[in-house]
Amino acid sequence: MLELQSVSTYYGNIQALKEISLTIEKGEIITLIGANGAGKSTTLMSISGVVPPRDGDVIFQGESIMGMDAAEVVAQGICQVPEGRRIFPHLTVQENLDMGALLRSDREGIRTDLNYVFSLFPILAERRGQAGGTLSGGEQQMLAISRAIMARPKLLLLDEPSLGLAPLIVQQIFEIIKQINQENGTTIFLVEQNANQALKVAHRGYVMENGRITLADSAANLLSNQEVKNAYLGV
Amino acid sequence: MDFDYFLRLFFSGLTRGSIYALLALGYTMVYGIIKLINFAHGEIYMIGAFTALIMATVFSFTGMPTLAILVLSSLVALIYSSAYGFTIEKLAYKPLRKAPRLSVLISAIGMSLFLQNYVLLAQTSNFLPYPSLLPQVPVPRFLQGIINSQQIIIFTTTAVVMVLLTLLIKFTRMGKSMRATSQDRVMATLVGINVNKVISWTFLIGSFTAALGGILISSFTGQINFYVGFIAGIKAFVAAVLGGIGSIPGAVLGSLVLGMTESFAAGYLSSVYEDVFAFIILVLILIFKPSGLLGRPETQKV
Numbered sequence: 001m002l003e004l005q006s007v008s009t010y011y012g013n014i015q016a017l018k019e020i021s022l023t024i025e026k027g028e029i030i031t032l033i034g035a036n037g038a039g040k041s042t043t044l045m046s047i048s049g050v051v052p053p054r055d056g057d058v059i060f061q062g063e064s065i066m067g068m069d070a071a072e073v074v075a076q077g078i079c080q081v082p083e084g085r086r087i088f089p090h091l092t093v094q095e096n097l098d099m100g101a102l103l104r105s106d107r108e109g110i111r112t113d114l115n116y117v118f119s120l121f122p123i124l125a126e127r128r129g130q131a132g133g134t135l136s137g138g139e140q141q142m143l144a145i146s147r148a149i150m151a152r153p154k155l156l157l158l159d160e161p162s163l164g165l166a167p168l169i170v171q172q173i174f175e176i177i178k179q180i181n182q183e184n185g186t187t188i189f190l191v192e193q194n195a196n197q198a199l200k201v202a203h204r205g206y207v208m209e210n211g212r213i214t215l216a217d218s219a220a221n222l223l224s225n226q227e228v229k230n231a232y233l234g235v
Numbered sequence: 236m237d238f239d240y241f242l243r244l245f246f247s248g249l250t251r252g253s254i255y256a257l258l259a260l261g262y263t264m265v266y267g268i269i270k271l272i273n274f275a276h277g278e279i280y281m282i283g284a285f286t287a288l289i290m291a292t293v294f295s296f297t298g299m300p301t302l303a304i305l306v307l308s309s310l311v312a313l314i315y316s317s318a319y320g321f322t323i324e325k326l327a328y329k330p331l332r333k334a335p336r337l338s339v340l341i342s343a344i345g346m347s348l349f350l351q352n353y354v355l356l357a358q359t360s361n362f363l364p365y366p367s368l369l370p371q372v373p374v375p376r377f378l379q380g381i382i383n384s385q386q387i388i389i390f391t392t393t394a395v396v397m398v399l400l401t402l403l404i405k406f407t408r409m410g411k412s413m414r415a416t417s418q419d420r421v422m423a424t425l426v427g428i429n430v431n432k433v434i435s436w437t438f439l440i441g442s443f444t445a446a447l448g449g450i451l452i453s454s455f456t457g458q459i460n461f462y463v464g465f466i467a468g469i470k471a472f473v474a475a476v477l478g479g480i481g482s483i484p485g486a487v488l489g490s491l492v493l494g495m496t497e498s499f500a501a502g503y504l505s506s507v508y509e510d511v512f513a514f515i516i517l518v519l520i521l522i523f524k525p526s527g528l529l530g531r532p533e534t535q536k537v
Contacts, residue, residue, distance in 0.1 A: 086422040147426065
């Protein structure tokens with residue numbers, strides 16, 4: 001479904017991604033784990049067209065999406081929940097969700113999806129009229145994920161959804177990620193520092209170090225890999 | 236002091252405030268979206284007024300009724316000025332989208348000087364008489380001698396524009412996109428907002444209201460020259476900062492406060508120093524409440 005072919009991305013003269021290649025098949029949950037500054041977020045921003053890659057190619061559903069601007073990438077069906085959630089703080093919860101569905105015009109479908117996200121996160125229904133910035137961190141993460149679902153994406157990019165959240169909420173968020181994948185068949189690319197949790201929900205995983213992919217394997221194998229254990233699982 | 240005098244000053248302040256508000260909207264909206272003080276904004280106001288003057292003169296040869304001349308010439312002027320605002324953004328600001336903010340600011344100042352001098356060359360440096368195109372509306376009995384027909388038209392028009400703009404910002408898809416873009420530009424692109432389109436619309440709307448203000452005030456004062464946009468622009472900018480730059484209700488409130496202050500200060504203290512009060516307010520607000528009356532303090536989350 002998505003293929004990165006030796007993608008290199010730079011910030012000025014600094015090379016953040018060094019010939020990254022990876023593939024994501026339809027219906028999979030793929031995780032990308034790695035330390036701070038490894039280039040995980042840059043990978044997502046490169047796919048989304050926010051930080052356009054300088055070399056390589058990004059293929060989505062058989063066609064190159066290199067050079068498209070961010071809004072066009074969204075129109076192709078790739079939605080990102082960025083790091084730090086980036087809720088529109090002065091828009092209400094409802095308006096934030098409306099923004100997610102901005103490019104759609106099927107009123108029926110939008111209503112169905114709205115009910116769907118409210119069934120996933122009933123707290124959002126209660127807070128509909130409240131400004132996004134007044135929500136707690138966990139609620140904001142729920143809203144950020146819901147906002148992305150409202151676009152009915154083919155591929156959902158999640159950047160550190162567990163960052164800064166209480167363990168109980170983290171558990172809940174990962175459950176929902178799994179549920180979205182199973183119920184809607186949404187393909188998910190999950191970037192995480194919480195490698196343990198991420199590998200438990202993912203089918204396959206990639207390990208990133210200093211802008212390079214150093215390991216690629218099934219999630220189960222990565223969980224039992226000694227190097228991964230030492231470096232990322234804290235065992 | 237007698238009460239009639241007070242009321243006259245009050246309504247004179249309201250008139251000024253309305254015009255500042257029509258201008259300040261453009262400053263505050265553009266700032267909200269691209270964090271730029273568009274110094275060429277006052278020139279749009281001047282160009283709007285000039286265009287309406289030229290068109291009114293042209294149309295008056297056709298022997299149309301005054302109201303038709305007013306509507307047609309204003310329409311042409313509003314569209315023409317909006318196109319100016321749109322073009323200025325494309326020429327002078329868009330190429331600098333990724334440049335430091337100072338570069339864009341200097342580009343804006345350059346654009347302002349360019350437009351002033353262009354109108355100076357194309358027209359004249361003298362003040363030109365401006366025809367009073369506004370129709371006579373009945374003034375309520377108890378306000379006769381205090382307020383005139385033109386002022387009533389100015390308040391009403393401004394109020395209608397404010398209501399329409401509020402509805403647009405609050406409920407339309409473009410309005411929501413504007414608010415989202417001003418709150419988080421990267422996230423706005425990540426939900427599929429075409430930021431360039433939002434910016435263009437912001438310039439179109441801001442230029443439209445500025446030109447409207449220019450036409451109204453010129454009809455009221457009865458004269459115009461190439462320089463009127465500069466001083467009005469600076470004052471509307473003060474009003475926008477006073478209200479909290481980036482905030483639309485703030486721009487309206489700031490404009491009314493500024494208009495009233497100028498009017499009362501000129502009426503009770505001295506009209507010689509009329510223009511000084513705006514800048515005294517600017518200095519005070521920057522010292523004591525830099526985020527403005529309704530502005531949100533800039534917070535940085537780590």
